[in-house]
Amino acid sequence: MxxxxxxxxxxxxxxxxxxxxxxxxxxxxxxxxxxxxxxxxxxxxxxxxxxxxxxxxxxxxxxxxxxxxxxxxxxxxxxxxxxxxxxxxxxxxxxxxxxxxxxxxxxxxxxxxxxxxxxxxxxxxxxxxxxxxxxxxxxxxxxxxxxxxxxxxxxxxxxxxxxxxxxxxxxxxxxxxxxxxxxxxxxxxxxxxxxxxxxxxxxxxxxxxxxxxxxxSNSGNSDQFTVGQTNATACDEEAFKAADPLTVNGESVDYRYVSDGVTCYGYYYCAAVNATGYWNQCPTGTQFNAGKCVSPASFVCTHNRCGNVNNPFMADEGCKNYTICSSGITGSCPTNAPYYDEVNNICTTKIPDYAICNSTAST
Structure with a gap:
């Protein structure tokens, strides 16, 4: 026809x-x-x-x-x-x-x-x-x-x-x-x-x-939090004890930082167990892990990895695919360079030595 x-x-x-x-x-x-x-x-x-x-x-x-x-x-x-x-x-x-x-x-x-x-x-x-x-x-x-x-x-x-x-x-x-x-x-x-x-x-x-x-938009910066926003239950005993202890100038401190559990980059400041939590976020380009703001490639965040970064693409676990941050659509590198290196923003023949690439979740 x-x-x-x-x-x-x-x-x-x-x-x-x-x-x-x-x-x-x-x-x-x-x-x-x-x-x-x-x-x-x-x-x-x-x-x-x-x-x-x-x-x-x-x-x-x-x-x-x-x-x-x-x-x-x-x-x-x-x-x-x-x-x-x-x-x-x-x-x-x-x-x-x-x-x-x-x-x-x-x-x-x-x-x-x-x-x-x-x-x-x-x-x-x-x-x-x-x-x-x-x-x-x-x-x-x-x-x-x-x-x-x-x-x-x-x-x-x-x-x-x-x-x-x-x-x-x-x-x-x-x-x-x-x-x-x-x-x-x-x-x-x-x-x-x-x-x-x-x-x-x-x-x-x-x-x-x-x-x-x-x-x-799939930027991950959903505006559901604002800096200084309070949460009465964020610092409960379970969350506080699960958070990593902190040291300042080599000495332990009483307060802890607790992940907001929703984003890759947000956390609550908890002065003590059951204290009111105050939300904060990592500097642009970093994400929250184990009480610190670190490179997104250094750990595997299970939330939206596009949040708080300027990268147009972020690797999925195993680095064989990547997420287009503007849309959330999954893309993949060509067969002759099958791994995505999100730090250098290139497809490469060798799997990058980043935590997200070495994750066993996608293999």
Missing amino acids: GGTLARRTDTVISAINMRICVVAACLLMASQATGYTMDDLCQQWSGYGYIGNPSNCHAWGYCKNQEVVAWGTCPNGLVFNAQAGSCDYANTTVCSTSAVETCSNVKSPMYVANPLNCTEYAYCDGTGQISYGDCGTGGVYSASSTKCIWGPACPQDTICRFMLSNIFVGDPNQCGNYINCVNGYGTSEKCSSTANPYYNKATGNCQSTNPCTGED
């Missing part, structure tokens, strides 16, 4: 020429390496028009009212150019889903990203041949600059890769943010207005109320 889309110089084709999908199950929504489907793309866009199919660079969809209402395939081997919204010649258009296909068609030497592995890039020699290069440990390829940069985030892994250029869409990884898609690239942004700080993907406007369900 579906229609065909001829090569056009204009970016928008009349909806009259499209075959409208009646049964949603008929839509070509197979996910590609990015994990996006055409349905995902349309849900983030308040406008209407053509999008690329993340599973097939020859195929397209049409968004209207945040739904895929039509789909089709370019005729005669043409490749769909998502940024222009039209089918184009394969010898001049990068296939968004296959470096091999791009290199088999282009007539001039060029570098392209490998859609299946962001640490690699492909070189097309212009005669149909392809060779691969690697960005090395911790590096990823940036197609926009044709250079290797530090990872682990992949510049090509954005819905803009399949969207029209010069449009605004919602960020599927952080509700309430927007992305300005330009030439297949874009970064997540917050609305600049203090009065209207939230982006509504359904209207395409910034607004005062949060349109998201649940948290729109």
